[in-house]
Amino acid sequence: xxxxxxxLNGEKVSLYVxxxxxxxxxxxxxxxxxxxxxxxxxxxxxxxTVLLNGKSVRxxxxxxxxxxxxxxxxxxxxxxxGLTDLQKYFIKHSSFQCGFCAPGMIVSLExxxxxxxxxxxxxxxxxxxxxxxxxxxxxxxxxxxxxxxxNRGG
Amino acid sequence: xxxxxLFEYYKPKNLDELVELLFRYKSKARILSGxxxxxxxxxxxxxxxxxxxxxxxxxxxxxxxxxxxxxxxGATVTFNEIIENxxxxxxxxxxxxxxxxxxxxxxxxxxxxxxxxCSAVPSLDSGPSLLIYEAEVILRSKEGERxxxxxxxxxxxxxxxxxxxxxxxxxxxPLPNKKNGSSYVxxxxxxxxxxxxxxxxxxxxxxxxxxxxHCAVGPVAARARKIEKLLNGKPLSDSLIEDAxxxxxxxxxxxxxxxxxxxxxxxxxxxxxERGLKAAVDRMNGKGTPYGEKLI
Numbered sequence: 001x002x003x004x005x006x007x008l009n010g011e012k013v014s015l016y017v018x019x020x021x022x023x024x025x026x027x028x029x030x031x032x033x034x035x036x037x038x039x040x041x042x043x044x045x046x047x048x049t050v051l052l053n054g055k056s057v058r059x060x061x062x063x064x065x066x067x068x069x070x071x072x073x074x075x076x077x078x079x080x081x082g083l084t085d086l087q088k089y090f091i092k093h094s095s096f097q098c099g100f101c102a103p104g105m106i107v108s109l110e111x112x113x114x115x116x117x118x119x120x121x122x123x124x125x126x127x128x129x130x131x132x133x134x135x136x137x138x139x140x141x142x143x144x145x146x147x148x149x150x151n152r153g154g
Numbered sequence: 155x156x157x158x159x160l161f162e163y164y165k166p167k168n169l170d171e172l173v174e175l176l177f178r179y180k181s182k183a184r185i186l187s188g189x190x191x192x193x194x195x196x197x198x199x200x201x202x203x204x205x206x207x208x209x210x211x212x213x214x215x216x217x218x219x220x221x222x223x224x225x226x227x228g229a230t231v232t233f234n235e236i237i238e239n240x241x242x243x244x245x246x247x248x249x250x251x252x253x254x255x256x257x258x259x260x261x262x263x264x265x266x267x268x269x270x271x272c273s274a275v276p277s278l279d280s281g282p283s284l285l286i287y288e289a290e291v292i293l294r295s296k297e298g299e300r301x302x303x304x305x306x307x308x309x310x311x312x313x314x315x316x317x318x319x320x321x322x323x324x325x326x327x328p329l330p331n332k333k334n335g336s337s338y339v340x341x342x343x344x345x346x347x348x349x350x351x352x353x354x355x356x357x358x359x360x361x362x363x364x365x366x367x368h369c370a371v372g373p374v375a376a377r378a379r380k381i382e383k384l385l386n387g388k389p390l391s392d393s394l395i396e397d398a399x400x401x402x403x404x405x406x407x408x409x410x411x412x413x414x415x416x417x418x419x420x421x422x423x424x425x426x427x428e429r430g431l432k433a434a435v436d437r438m439n440g441k442g443t444p445y446g447e448k449l450i
Contacts, residue, residue: 002163019163019206022193025156041155042194043261055234055263061193062264063186065163066208108260129345130258 004068008033009077017064024048024059027074035075035103039132046131049104050074056111075103078110086110086148093144097135105131109145121146159196165208169294172209172321177296179205181318186210187230188264190257191273215324220245225327233262233270233280245329247437247445248336248357249283254446255340256280257348268322271307274314274374275349281308281375282355282367283338289327295320308374333360335438339426339449343413351414352423356430358438362387366427371406371419378405381427390435398431399424426450 005014008031017026027033027050039045041060048060051073078084083091086109096102105128112119112127119127124145125138133141166172176183184203186192187210195201209215210230217228220241227236236242236253243250256262256270256279270280271291289304296319304325307314316322336357342348353369364385369375381401388394408419429449436442443449 018160020157020160020196022156038155041197043190043257046258046260049260052263056260057264058190058260061189063163063189063193063206063208065165066186066189066210112259126345127259130260 002065002068004065006067006069007071009073009080019063019065021064022060023050023062023064023067023072026064027059027072033074033076037100037103039100039104044130044132045101045104046108046128047101047104049107049131051107051111054111054114056108073107075106078107084110085152086113086145089144089148089151090141093140093147095136095140095144096133101131101133101135105133105141113145113149118149119145155197157193157197159199159202161196161203162205163208164205165211167211169212169214169323172207172212173294173296175205175207176319176321179207183207185272185321187266187269188232190261190265191269209321217324218242223329225249225329226324227267227327228324229268229322230266231268231324232264232266233257234259236267237262243445246283246287246327248286248338248355249280249327251336251445252279252283252338252340252353252355255338255350255353258345268325271304271325272314272316272322274308274310274312276311276373276375277349277351277353277370278375279338279340279350279353279369281369282353283336284325284327285367285375285377286336286355286357286365287327287330289325291325292323293317293320294323299323301326305377308376311373330357330359332363333438334358335434335436337430337433337437337449339430339433341414341419341422341426341450349413352408352419352426354423354426354430356427356434358390358431358434360438362389364431368406368423371408371423373407380404385431390431395428395431399427402427422450 001016037047039047043058043061050059182204186206186208215229218231233253233256267280270278284304290301339354340350341352350370355367357365366378402423408416410416
């Protein structure tokens with residue numbers, strides 16, 4: 001067992017993990033942080049996405065030991081003080097059906113919109129191309145992002 | 155899916171520690187940086203390392219620097235770090251364009267260029283540009299350092315010249331010494347995560363010098379020397395492009411698999427060669443589609 005400590009959603013956590021424990025499993029099963037989901041388990045679907053030092057990553061492909069001393073942010077952290085503006089636009093546009101892809105979509109977009117505050121539609125599509133949604137056909141998701149981009153700060 | 159296989163985890167703080175670990179464990183060790191390939195391979199039961207060595211704690215491996223003539227890409231530099239680097243975009247647009255085509259944002263935040271070449275899958279997007287720029291791979295071990303030209307690095311699918319106690323320290327990419335234009339054309343089913351069904355890199359240098367390399371249509375990514383020979387010294391014309399397309403079948407040996415048939419890949423490689431050559435020449439002359447815009 002290895003002892004690791006990291007910042008999870010702004011709070012320090014310390015625990016013992018096995019070297020082969022995945023970050024996703026540790027977040028969900030040991031720390032009770034259930035927003036990252038297990039989808040494909042190989043980095044293709046994006047539903048396990050979390051922010052590692054501010055960058056979106058696949059928690060199913062990261063060993064928990066690797067995040068010792070790092071900062072992890074999940075959807076729980078992003079919406080700690082209530083829904084984010086982006087989440088409100090997702091609700092406005094009914095952007096989800098089953099919702100399984102939602103945490104990964106929002107987390108990926110949080111990073112992307114910070115880097116690129118005024119994207120065009122093609123850039124939004126590229127940014128979420130690693131987040132699969134099997135319900136919506138992506139149209140209401142893209143609509144929500146574009147509406148949010150248009151209206152925020154205005 | 156959790157990982158069933160057990161291993162020990164090491165995170166060396168400097169190169170000496172890494173070299174010692176590799177010397178001690180040799181083929182029982184696997185190097186971990188982005189993990190986007192290794193972790194999947196361990197989960198799938200294709201790799202059973204006794205020891206996993208995380209190299210992200212070694213500062214000098216994270217360097218990405220340009221000295222006016224050469225770009226050094228350290229072993230832990232990710233694809234997004236390459237894309238976000240202005241010098242790469244300005245001086246090495248072919249590398250930039252191919253890095254942009256790799257998987258999706260969340261993967262590019264972790265996946266490294268060095269990991270891409272070490273995995274040595276036939277479809278690696280970084281292959282054609284590194285082959286074309288005549289990049290040099292810097293290998294280190296307890297015995298010291300050696301440098302291998304990219305064109306001699308791949309031996310077969312998932313096989314490279316790396317010895318069991320060696321690691322990739324970084325890659326040197328020399329700057330082409332003439333005005334040039336380039337293109338990376340990638341055929342895939344959709345943007346995110348998808349592997350190339352055909353990948354084609356093209357660099358045209360002033361004075362009608364052509365460099366072409368492919369991936370996903372043979373056991374290893376490789377230069378298309380016959381096509382280069384045909385084109386070199388000649389200005390690009392429609393009839394020259396037609397002659398070049400005829401050589402495609404001699405250059406590539408694609409297979410039929412779940413992603414595409416052999417016939418489809420050959421057909422598309424010809425279409426891509428035409429579009430890629432035209433785009434590269436146009437870009438050299440300051441017109442045509444901007445870098446990063448899809449050509450197919």
